[in-house]
Amino acid sequence: MEYDFKSIESKWQEYWASHKTFKVKEDASKPKYYVLDMFPYPSGAGLHVGHPLGYIASDIYSRYKRLKGFNVLHPMGYDAFGLPAEQYAIQTGQHPEVTTTTNINRYRQQLDRIGFSYDWEREVRTCDPEFYKWTQWAFLKMFDSWYDPAQDKARPISELIARFETEGYEDITPAAWKAASEKEKSDILMRYRIAYQGETSVNWCEGLGTVLANDEVKDGLSVRGGFPVEQKKMTQWQLRVSAYAGRLLDSLEKLDWTDSLKEMQRNWIGRSEGTEMVFNTICGDREMPVTIFTTRVDTIYGVTFMVLAPESDLVGQLTTPEQKEEVENYLKYVKTKTERERIAETKTVTGVFSGSYGINPVTGEKVPVWISEYVLAGYGTGAIMAVPAHDSRDYAFARKFGLPIVPIIEGCDVSEESFDAKEGKMCNSGFLNGLDVKQAIETAKDYVEAHGLGRRKTNYRLRDAIFSRQRYWGEPFPIYYKDGIPYPVDEKDLPLTLPEIDSYKPTGEAPLARAKDWTYKGYPLETSTMPGFAGSSAYYLRYMDNHNGEALVSRDADEYWRDVDLYIGGTEHATGHLIYSRFWNKFLFDLGYICEDEPFRKLINQGMIQGRSNFVYRIVGTNKFVSCGLKKDYDTTEIHVDINIVRNDKLDLEAFKAWRPEFADAEFILENGEYVCGWAVEKMSKSMFNVVNPDVICDTYGADTLRLYEMFLGPLEQSKPWDTKGIDGVNRFLKKFWRLFWDREEWIVTDEKASAEELKVLHKLIGKEQADIENFSYNTTISAFMIAVNDLTAAGCSKREILEPLVVLLSPFAPHIAEELWHRLGHEDTVTYARFPEFNAAFAAEDNVTYPVQFNGRMRFTIDMPKSAAPADVEAAVRAHEQTPKYVEGKTIVKVIVVPGRIINIVLK
RNA sequence: GCCCGAGUGGCGGAAUGGUAGACGCGAUGGACUCAAAAUCCAUUGUCCCUUAAAGACGUGCCGGUUCGAUCCCGGCCUCGGGCACCA
Numbered sequence: 001m002e003y004d005f006k007s008i009e010s011k012w013q014e015y016w017a018s019h020k021t022f023k024v025k026e027d028a029s030k031p032k033y034y035v036l037d038m039f040p041y042p043s044g045a046g047l048h049v050g051h052p053l054g055y056i057a058s059d060i061y062s063r064y065k066r067l068k069g070f071n072v073l074h075p076m077g078y079d080a081f082g083l084p085a086e087q088y089a090i091q092t093g094q095h096p097e098v099t100t101t102t103n104i105n106r107y108r109q110q111l112d113r114i115g116f117s118y119d120w121e122r123e124v125r126t127c128d129p130e131f132y133k134w135t136q137w138a139f140l141k142m143f144d145s146w147y148d149p150a151q152d153k154a155r156p157i158s159e160l161i162a163r164f165e166t167e168g169y170e171d172i173t174p175a176a177w178k179a180a181s182e183k184e185k186s187d188i189l190m191r192y193r194i195a196y197q198g199e200t201s202v203n204w205c206e207g208l209g210t211v212l213a214n215d216e217v218k219d220g221l222s223v224r225g226g227f228p229v230e231q232k233k234m235t236q237w238q239l240r241v242s243a244y245a246g247r248l249l250d251s252l253e254k255l256d257w258t259d260s261l262k263e264m265q266r267n268w269i270g271r272s273e274g275t276e277m278v279f280n281t282i283c284g285d286r287e288m289p290v291t292i293f294t295t296r297v298d299t300i301y302g303v304t305f306m307v308l309a310p311e312s313d314l315v316g317q318l319t320t321p322e323q324k325e326e327v328e329n330y331l332k333y334v335k336t337k338t339e340r341e342r343i344a345e346t347k348t349v350t351g352v353f354s355g356s357y358g359i360n361p362v363t364g365e366k367v368p369v370w371i372s373e374y375v376l377a378g379y380g381t382g383a384i385m386a387v388p389a390h391d392s393r394d395y396a397f398a399r400k401f402g403l404p405i406v407p408i409i410e411g412c413d414v415s416e417e418s419f420d421a422k423e424g425k426m427c428n429s430g431f432l433n434g435l436d437v438k439q440a441i442e443t444a445k446d447y448v449e450a451h452g453l454g455r456r457k458t459n460y461r462l463r464d465a466i467f468s469r470q471r472y473w474g475e476p477f478p479i480y481y482k483d484g485i486p487y488p489v490d491e492k493d494l495p496l497t498l499p500e501i502d503s504y505k506p507t508g509e510a511p512l513a514r515a516k517d518w519t520y521k522g523y524p525l526e527t528s529t530m531p532g533f534a535g536s537s538a539y540y541l542r543y544m545d546n547h548n549g550e551a552l553v554s555r556d557a558d559e560y561w562r563d564v565d566l567y568i569g570g571t572e573h574a575t576g577h578l579i580y581s582r583f584w585n586k587f588l589f590d591l592g593y594i595c596e597d598e599p600f601r602k603l604i605n606q607g608m609i610q611g612r613s614n615f616v617y618r619i620v621g622t623n624k625f626v627s628c629g630l631k632k633d634y635d636t637t638e639i640h641v642d643i644n645i646v647r648n649d650k651l652d653l654e655a656f657k658a659w660r661p662e663f664a665d666a667e668f669i670l671e672n673g674e675y676v677c678g679w680a681v682e683k684m685s686k687s688m689f690n691v692v693n694p695d696v697i698c699d700t701y702g703a704d705t706l707r708l709y710e711m712f713l714g715p716l717e718q719s720k721p722w723d724t725k726g727i728d729g730v731n732r733f734l735k736k737f738w739r740l741f742w743d744r745e746e747w748i749v750t751d752e753k754a755s756a757e758e759l760k761v762l763h764k765l766i767g768k769e770q771a772d773i774e775n776f777s778y779n780t781t782i783s784a785f786m787i788a789v790n791d792l793t794a795a796g797c798s799k800r801e802i803l804e805p806l807v808v809l810l811s812p813f814a815p816h817i818a819e820e821l822w823h824r825l826g827h828e829d830t831v832t833y834a835r836f837p838e839f840n841a842a843f844a845a846e847d848n849v850t851y852p853v854q855f856n857g858r859m860r861f862t863i864d865m866p867k868s869a870a871p872a873d874v875e876a877a878v879r880a881h882e883q884t885p886k887y888v889e890g891k892t893i894v895k896v897i898v899v900p901g902r903i904i905n906i907v908l909k
Numbered sequence: 910g911c912c913c914g915a916g917u918g919g920c921g922g923a924a925u926g927g928u929a930g931a932c933g934c935g936a937u938g939g940a941c942u943c944a945a946a947a948u949c950c951a952u953u954g955u956c957c958c959u960u961a962a963a964g965a966c967g968u969g970c971c972g973g974u975u976c977g978a979u980c981c982c983g984g985c986c987u988c989g990g991g992c993a994c995c996a
Contacts, residue, residue: 787932
């Protein structure tokens with residue numbers, strides 16, 4: 001029988017679906033293993049071959065773990081709320097839900113063809129009310145909680161209220177609390193809630209009509225849509241992620257993630273240890289204290305001015321009447337700049353003098369207070385002490401405005417640039433003179449604390465997450481307003497479902513404001529919706545128990561599945577989803593809803609698959625096309641050509657003429673009778689005609705070939721271009737594998753006993769596969785498989801004793817063909833739950849080892865020795881070897897180095 | 910500017926201190942065939958050379974450690990990714 005992948009693949013896909021082969025439930029008798037993919041946003045373009053890369057890798061691992069006896073949870077779902085569906089709705093008037101459902105169905109079809117072992121009964125969709133009920137529920141819990149720094153965890157807000165009432169907390173005394181109005185109490189609590197409403201500087205995107213989180217903005221443009229983004233002060237719902245900054249940083253240590261990903265998170269969280277210090281300022285005849293933050297207190301003697309952020313509240317208070325006009329002009333100027341302009345112009349230095357002066361708390365010196373956009377309101381205290389000699393930004397500012405530059409490190413040259421390094425000896429610095437910089441930092445910190453001038457402070461760059469979006473296609477907030485005070489919707493009334501609206505067009509107000517009867521108990525509901533990351537922050541918990549109507553996840557299910565053992569996804573979520581999820585998880589952990597404080601134990605970033613575009617070269621002014629190798633002789637224009645009419649970089653001339661009317665009468669200048677196209681690696685995109693659809697590969701080669709090929713392409717974590725060049729190789733391998741069982745129409749598997757040689761081939765492969773799969777080195781496993789199959793083909797081995805284990809070994813990679821052969825071998829059950837063959841090192845061992853013998857590192861000859869031979873015996877054999885003397889010739893053997901089983905090296909003198 | 914990662918044949922890549930180039934693609938030659946496809950066999954890093962043997966060179970560049978370095982250390986170059994006025 002021929003290897004007919006089409007009938008085999010559809011047959012087993014149907015079998016798996018109808019037998020619910022991959023359905024799992026908690027089973028205390030088996031160890032659990034949770035393998036998770038980052039669920040996709042179902043876009044209208046469908047899947048291209050890059051998407052399944054990670055899914056295939058995780059599916060192979062899941063299938064491998066099942067063979068190893070684990071109870072594997074391997075679910076899939078859709079991150080279905082989001083901007084593209086809504087933008088499409090704006091253009092066409094079609095409800096985003098319709099678009100989303102259509103796209104999901106298409107995705108599901110494509111996924112099903114690849115033979116994934118998902119338990120589809122656990123599917124989740126973030127836009128499903130039964131799902132977003134729990135997103136809303138978590139928000140209510142966050143609204144109803146505060147972060148207690150003493151316990152370093154989130155606690156119910158009722159505990160804080162109890163403290164206000166009895167002993168008071170921070171600046172709120174029991175008397176003040178009692179005297180406060182309902183509105184005032186709400187405002188006070190907002191300062192503590194984990195989910196809170198507050199005014200902050202936000203990324204406002206006019207093009208999308210909504211605010212965006214920091215990770216949704218790149219280079220001053222929105223990640224979705226690429227519209228410009230500006231800074232604006234607005235009142236928004238926020239999540240107090242910053243309260244978790246320390247814990248998010250510290251527990252990175254125990255995670256099995258790549259160093260680069262951990263590093264990215266560390267940078268994003270941005271811990272910096274410094275000092276908060278108070279400078280008294282004089283504004284005309286008024287005095288007021290200003291707190292600054294610095295990591296370099298040691299440079300206090302080099303302070304020559306101070307700078308405030310333009311958005312800082314201090315600006316109004318520290319501007320003298322004489323400077324008022326100038327300052328206001330500057331603030332106006334800053335406001336008109338978009339974020340993008342700000343980034344583009346980081347080199348231009350701007351600023352204005354406030355008219356005030358600050359008093360250096362250590363030296364008593366009087367320094368001017370300036371205002372400049374290079375100081376950020378959102379970090380530290382929004383005010384700094386400037387030390388131009390030792391900070392490049394202060395230096396540039398001082399140069400521009402002619403402010404003094406005072407070096408305080410011995411021998412440094414600040415005539416051209418500042419000296420930022422933390423090294424050298426202090427000078428011009430009173431009590432710090434003569435100290436090394438590192439010592440001076442500590443000494444100065446102690447000094448400041450001892451003299452009551454300030455205190456040590458750790459700051460984080462990580463900001464609170466802005467949680468509201470002025471959009472339609474997202475989770476509604478379970479919040480309503482009474483007398484301007486926000487109140488939570490009753491938990492029993494969840495889900496609060498998204499209302500219908502008649503038009504999705506942006507009008508400047510939030511779309512939900514146009515919904516009819518958008519009220520709760522007669523009061524208006526919040527009209528913002530939640531951002532994309534809301535639904536994706538706890539979806540992995542929901543998979544554990546997705547039909548539960550009573551809880552996000554039941555205690556039993558959570559205690560069984562606990563956390564994700566292996567998470568595979570792209571690195572683009574490093575600072576978004578992976579921070580929010582960890583935060584969300586820690587919050588639920590604090591309140592005791594779940595039992596693990598980190599969600600993803602091991603994480604692998606699969607590389608991107610880029611497109612490989614092809615080009616033709618048209619001679620300028622003609623309709624003549626010249627082959628790539630000859631193009632240097634002509635003046636040509638490079639034109640993208642559809643990769644579907646190119647094979648191995650050779651253009652199909654007839655197909656090209658038919659491709660576009662303007663090419664119908666094209667002429668060609670060939671080399672060696674063929675038209676060779678140029679190529680380049682680019683992002684996979686429609687406009688470059690380089691998109692490869694997995695369905696096409698499934699049609700021509702089959703899903704098993706696609707799976708093998710994507711893994712054979714190279715290391716999982718590496719980005720690589722898609723190139724079908726090598727796909728015939730893995731396809732050939734599958735055909736060869738098939739032919740071990742079939743000779744044309746005849747089934748040739750025998751029950752003959754396997755030889756030692758054949759057992760060795762099998763056990764070497766088992767050992768290799770076991771080791772490589774654990775390291776996700778799938779490409780080398782496949783290589784080992786090819787070698788084994790070649791060896792067996794050459795030996796004419798079709799023995800059940802060898803082939804049956806081989807089928808099991810292949811099943812994670814190419815499940816369809818494995819299932820078919822498993823069935824043909826007479827098994828009633830599925831290969832999915834077969835046992836991974838036991839590795840026997842004795843079979844795999846080499847009897848004799850061939851040692852290469854080197855003199856001073858150069859290979860000279862080889863000798864065969866039993867593997868068990870002691871190094872001394874090997875050495876004796878080498879010295880006795882007939883070839884040795886001729887190489888030694890007048891030199892003496894200094895020593896013989898024997899690396900057991902590997903190599904022998906003779907050192908000569 | 911700062912922080913990570915990577916540089917190996919015509920191509921994708923293998924080997925993390927021990928015979929560099931596994932495995933696959935492509936290419937060349939051959940077998941089978943009327944022919945094609947499919948399949949199988951052989952060769953395939955570079956140089957010297959009619960060929961073989963033998964040799965020399967060879968993992969971005971320069972240096973170091975080692976009997977021995979693609980691998981470890983120091984410096985540089987190139988490419989990719991992340992962050993970017995974070996005081």
